[in-house]
Amino acid sequence: MTDTTLEITDVAYRWPGRAGFSLVIPRLSVAQGESVLLLGESGSGKTTLLSLICGTILPDRGRVCISGTDITTVSGGARDKIRAEQIGVIFQQFNLLPFGSVMDNILLPLRFAPTRRKRVSDAQAEASQLCYALGLPAGVTDAKTTALSVGQQQRVAVARALIGQPPLIIADEPTSALDANSQTAFLDVLFAQIATHNTSLLMVSHDPRLGARFDRIIRMEDIAQIKRAVA
Amino acid sequence: MILRLAIASLFARALTVGMTILAIALSVALFLGVEKIRTGAKSSFSDTISGTDLIVGARSGSVQLLLYSVFRIGNATNNLTWKSYQDIAARSDVDWIVPISLGDSHRQFRVMGTTQAFFEHYKYRQGRSLAVSDGALLDDLFDTVIGADVAATLGYSVGDPIIVAHGLASFSEHKDQPFRVSGILEKTGTPVDRTVIVSLKAIEAIHVDWQSGAKTPGKSTPAQVIREMQLTPKAITAAFVGVKSPLQTFALQRAINEYGQEPLLAILPGVALQELWGIVGIAETALLAVSAMVVVTALIGMMATIFSSLNERRREMAIFRAMGARPFTILSMLVLEAMMTAALGALLGLALLYIGLVIAQPILDSAFGLWLPIGAPTLREVWVILGVICAGAIVSLVPAVRAYRMSVADGMMVKT
Numbered sequence: 001m002t003d004t005t006l007e008i009t010d011v012a013y014r015w016p017g018r019a020g021f022s023l024v025i026p027r028l029s030v031a032q033g034e035s036v037l038l039l040g041e042s043g044s045g046k047t048t049l050l051s052l053i054c055g056t057i058l059p060d061r062g063r064v065c066i067s068g069t070d071i072t073t074v075s076g077g078a079r080d081k082i083r084a085e086q087i088g089v090i091f092q093q094f095n096l097l098p099f100g101s102v103m104d105n106i107l108l109p110l111r112f113a114p115t116r117r118k119r120v121s122d123a124q125a126e127a128s129q130l131c132y133a134l135g136l137p138a139g140v141t142d143a144k145t146t147a148l149s150v151g152q153q154q155r156v157a158v159a160r161a162l163i164g165q166p167p168l169i170i171a172d173e174p175t176s177a178l179d180a181n182s183q184t185a186f187l188d189v190l191f192a193q194i195a196t197h198n199t200s201l202l203m204v205s206h207d208p209r210l211g212a213r214f215d216r217i218i219r220m221e222d223i224a225q226i227k228r229a230v231a
Numbered sequence: 232m233i234l235r236l237a238i239a240s241l242f243a244r245a246l247t248v249g250m251t252i253l254a255i256a257l258s259v260a261l262f263l264g265v266e267k268i269r270t271g272a273k274s275s276f277s278d279t280i281s282g283t284d285l286i287v288g289a290r291s292g293s294v295q296l297l298l299y300s301v302f303r304i305g306n307a308t309n310n311l312t313w314k315s316y317q318d319i320a321a322r323s324d325v326d327w328i329v330p331i332s333l334g335d336s337h338r339q340f341r342v343m344g345t346t347q348a349f350f351e352h353y354k355y356r357q358g359r360s361l362a363v364s365d366g367a368l369l370d371d372l373f374d375t376v377i378g379a380d381v382a383a384t385l386g387y388s389v390g391d392p393i394i395v396a397h398g399l400a401s402f403s404e405h406k407d408q409p410f411r412v413s414g415i416l417e418k419t420g421t422p423v424d425r426t427v428i429v430s431l432k433a434i435e436a437i438h439v440d441w442q443s444g445a446k447t448p449g450k451s452t453p454a455q456v457i458r459e460m461q462l463t464p465k466a467i468t469a470a471f472v473g474v475k476s477p478l479q480t481f482a483l484q485r486a487i488n489e490y491g492q493e494p495l496l497a498i499l500p501g502v503a504l505q506e507l508w509g510i511v512g513i514a515e516t517a518l519l520a521v522s523a524m525v526v527v528t529a530l531i532g533m534m535a536t537i538f539s540s541l542n543e544r545r546r547e548m549a550i551f552r553a554m555g556a557r558p559f560t561i562l563s564m565l566v567l568e569a570m571m572t573a574a575l576g577a578l579l580g581l582a583l584l585y586i587g588l589v590i591a592q593p594i595l596d597s598a599f600g601l602w603l604p605i606g607a608p609t610l611r612e613v614w615v616i617l618g619v620i621c622a623g624a625i626v627s628l629v630p631a632v633r634a635y636r637m638s639v640a641d642g643m644m645v646k647t
Contacts, residue, residue, distance in 0.1 A: 056552060080552075080557045089554070097236065099240045099243035100239055108551075109555060160554075
C-alpha cells in the first residue's frame, strides 16, 4: 500500500476537436487522508482533470495512479471498476436519480463495487447511519429524492460518496448551488465524515474563501498549463 | 437493484411509457386476433365436412367438385348417372353412400335433394351430426328441412309452404308442387345452414312435367298422380361416400376414377380442402403481413420514444457512469427497459385479445358460423409474444448504442 491516494505524473491530454489545445499536468498528488482544494476559473481544465482522475477519459501520455494503480494502463472496464471501488463522486448539483428513493441512491455505487459492498455488513443500516451523521432528518432514506431541498440532496450525495469507505472523494463545486449557511453546514458534516473515515478529498471550486478548512490549497494555474501543441 | 431502478425509471415516465405500451398492446392484440380468426376460419373451413371419406362426382377439378358439392358454390358441369351411383353403392368396400342433387333454388338459397342417409352420415366439426331445432326430418314427399340461416333470413317456421324455383336465380317456379317446411336444422356454421333440403324423389317429382330445362306447356300432372309414380332419378350431382375401412379409401378412389362406363372423379375431402385453402390462404397471409407491420410500427414508435428521452436522461446516465457503471451497463439498462415495455405491451395485448374474444365469440359464431375457441395461449401465441419482446430489444439497440456513445463521450460530466 502506498500513502498516496492520487498521483498524477506528466499527464497531457489533447481535447478532441479543439485545434490542438492540450492540458498538461506535470504533477499532482493527494496523500491518504489529505484534503485538497483545487481552485480554478472556468475554462482552466478542472472538469477535464476530474475526468482524467475518474478514468472516463484517457490522457495521451503520463500516469494517473489511484491508490497505486495506474489507471491509464488498464482496460476501460477495469477503469470503471476502479472508479466504483476507489472514488466517491459528488457533483455540483443534480446528483441523484430522480426516480429512486434516497436509499436507492446511496446504495447505487455498491452495485458496481463489490469490495466496497463487502466493507459494509449491513448496507441499509450504514446508509441510515451516514444520513444521521450528515444531519439529514430521520426516515429520509425512504423519501423520494425530488422531495429534498438542494442542501439535503447534496448531503445524500456525500452519503453516497462515503458509503463503503472509498479512499478518495472527488467533489466538483459541491457547494456552489447552496446558500452561505447551507455551505457552512454542508462543509462541517463533510469534513467530519472524511476525518472519521480518513478519506482523501479533492474538491474543485472557484471560491477561495472555502480554503481555511483544507490541508492544502492548490491553484489550477500552478499545476497545469494549457498549451497549444506543436504539430 | 438495477432492475428495480429501471422499473422506477419507467414509472417516472409513466405517461409516455404507458402510451408506448398501449400502442404495442393494440398491435399485438390485432396480430393475435388476426391469427385467431385465421386459424378459426381455417378450422371452421375444414370442419365443414368430416366423416366423409370420398366425394364422388362427374369428372372435373377436385376443388370445383368440393366447392359445388359441399360449399354450394358454382355449378356441376356434369351429372353422375344413377347407374354409376348404384354401381358404387353396391361395392363391398362402401359402407354408406349419400346421393345429392343440386340445381334448384329457393329465393337466394340452394335446394339440395338427398336421402335420409344424409342426416345420418353428414358430419361437421369433428363428427357432430345434424339435428333439428324445430319440427322433424323429411317424411312426406313434399317435405323440406331448411338450414338455420334460411329459416332466420326468410322468417320461416315449421309448416310454412315453400315454392322451389327451377335453376338458380330463375323466375320459373315449380308452383304446381309446393313444399312444406317440416323441420329447421340447428345452426352448424357450415353451408348446410343456407340449404333447403328435400328428398331426392321430390327433385324428380317437381321435374315430372319438365323437359330439357323448361316446363312442358299445358302439362300439369296432379300431385296425387306424382305420388304414385316411380320417382327414380336418372342422374344425381354428387355422392358422399363412407368406406368400411380407411385402408380401402385409396383403392376405392382409384376404382371410381378408373370407372369405365362414365368419367368420374372421387376426391378426399381433406385433401381438396387443403388445396382450396391454399388458394384462399393468400388473402390470409396478406392480412397477417399487414398486422405484423402494425406491430413493427408500434415497436418503431417505442424506438422513437427512447430516442427522444435520451437527451433528458443524459444526467441520469452521467450519474450511473460516476458510480462506476460501464457504458455497456447503460446500454443494457435501455435494452432492459425496452424489453419490459414490449413485454408489458405484449401481455396487455394478450389480455385485450381475451377480452375481445369473450365479447366477439358469440357474435362471430351466430353471424358467420365462425367458432373461435377460448383457451390457454397456444405455443404459437407464446412465440409471438417472445418475438415481440426480442424485437423490442433489437429495435431498442439503435437508441441504446447511441446512449452508449453519449455516455462514453460525456463520461460523468454533463453540462446541464
